Amino acid sequence: MSDHALAAFIGQFIRSKRMEQNMTQAQLAKDAGISRSTLVLLEKGETASLGTLLQVLRMLNQLHVLSVFEITPVVSPLLLVKEEMKKRQRVRTKPSSQKPQTDW
Numbered sequence: 001m002s003d004h005a006l007a008a009f010i011g012q013f014i015r016s017k018r019m020e021q022n023m024t025q026a027q028l029a030k031d032a033g034i035s036r037s038t039l040v041l042l043e044k045g046e047t048a049s050l051g052t053l054l055q056v057l058r059m060l061n062q063l064h065v066l067s068v069f070e071i072t073p074v075v076s077p078l079l080l081v082k083e084e085m086k087k088r089q090r091v092r093t094k095p096s097s098q099k100p101q102t103d104w
Contacts, residue, residue: 004045007045007046007047008044008045009045010042010045010053011042011043011044011045011046012043012045013065014042014043014056014057014060015043017060017062018043018060021060023060025039025040025043028056028059028060031059032052032055032056032058032059033055034052034055034056038052039056042056
């Protein structure tokens with residue numbers, strides 16, 4: 001997918017979410033703190049800054065779409081086995097240094 005096609009896809013997404021929420025371009029732009037013309041450009045798939053995109057997504061309650069960028073650590077199965085082997089297998093107590101007192 002080309003950059004232009006991807007920008008158009010994002011613009012369509014924003015427009016559809018705005019319309020689902022019955023918001024005008026002017027309302028969304030005001031809430032997001034951007035100009036209406038900037039929102040029009042964004043919806044048309046023209047270039048817009050990442051900050052603008054984030055502001056618009058936030059106002060549409062759509063920031064969750066960015067969760068696909070979350071990095072989850074991958075743990076090797078071999079490393080898991082090694083860590084399991086390091087766990088203690090027994091409990092060992094030290095002999096008491098005081099001798100028990102007897103009546104003898």
